[in-house]
Amino acid sequence: MTAHKQVATVTVDVVLFTIRQGRLSVLLVARDDEPFQGCWALPGGPPVEAADLDQSAHDHLERGAGAAVSPGHLEQLRTYGAPDRDPSTRQISVAYLGFMPDLPAPVAVGDRPSARFWPIDDFLTGDDAPDLVLDHRRIIGDGLERARAKLEYTTLATTFLEEPFTISDLRRVYQTVWGVRLEPANFRRKVVERTDGFVEPTGESRPTGRAPALLYRSGPATELTPPLVRPEADEDD
Amino acid sequence: MTAHKQVATVTVDVVLFTIRQGRLSVLLVARDDEPFQGCWALPGGPPVEAADLDQSAHDHLERGAGAAVSPGHLEQLRTYGAPDRDPSTRQISVAYLGFMPDLPAPVAVGDRPSARFWPIDDFLTGDDAPDLVLDHRRIIGDGLERARAKLEYTTLATTFLEEPFTISDLRRVYQTVWGVRLEPANFRRKVVERTDGFVEPTGESRPTGRAPALLYRSGPATELTPPLVRPEADEDD
DNA sequence: GGAATAGTGTCTATGAGACATTATTCC
């Protein structure tokens, strides 16, 4: 194991998803340094000294984008290390995936104009898509895949919502992330009756403009067994 | 994003599982360098120059353990980067997970006495467990978890087998990795009838000592929908 | 009243799990 120790630059980058105005969106920061002038990038940076990678991801999220950003969920996504990722030096990026509830107002991240949430479908359709640094576009794509898969067999959809929420709120999370329409009746039964600990009733209800909806908070369960099956995409909302 | 570029040592390490004599086993190499004298470690090393991480993992597998090692499957597991992993320098390890069919004879890896397959249950019971370098024991644990989960919703169990194989062979893979006993009749139906493309009949059959068993090879399917559900463990074979 | 949403009821098809049955081989 001829270890001729090789130096590589390591960064930690975060794909943070939220749902704004019914659209799945990812947090991006503007890069004003050469050679990435005018490009957008995932929030990130080198591992924080004396902190593990999870903590580093969290720190870069808050520091790069504004103090108010605290994800409801953060997990390691994948590490990217193709030798030609960066034109100058070998750069290895440990990517994280995070979910966060929508912010009540478009403020919060807004006081730092160089950071914003960008709707995901802009990437997929190609319209109005920002230039992204390195392979960050691919990382976002991988993050989207992982996010979609995770909603199938975990209770993480609730981390997109603030409590308390209605079952319809939760269903809309699934519909937005998966890009499908789900049958309200069957979805409710699956979530409320068939999966213990996914959500807990608060006893309250919220007027919605139509019939009042019962309110819930997330329960102790973390896994969905059996999973919530994802239908074929029909690209709806 | 005050990038005071930090140097970290990056390694690529591989958790390679196979099934030997009915026991799930992991490939380890003996370390004879200070300060790890007498310890065992996962095969690995620094990223290979001009090769991506996947390729580096594959190379280290073959180089560290013997030429004959070619995994039936290799995927990225997770990246470990706690600041106190290595007493001397900050070390970040990109871990891979691989599956491989059992070798026909205990030879192959054997001509390099410093590498061997170690039964997984030795770690879990604590008996006869080797001293492992750094946090490699935890990495193996995470790999085991991932492997068990992957068998639920992918067709990767076939990568533990050489073709052609019988349905009982395949069932024994599940039983060994999951540590449970599965109902032969229901397992067969699930694999052969309910999951298109998991296995394909060769038309041949193999005498087994009892009734002859039909032979199969793996089919084009990669995912199991719906998944093969894993029963509660009862730690059998 | 009409439209939209929340929540409940009901029916069907599918599949997992349990277990019986038949066939084949070795002792």
Next chain:
DNA sequence: GGAATAATGTCTCATAGACACTATTCC
């Protein structure tokens, strides 16, 4: 014949999916 394994058959129960129905609110 007896034991063990391969393969098929049969039954039950849970649940996903489709859709009807009632209740509530705003227009």
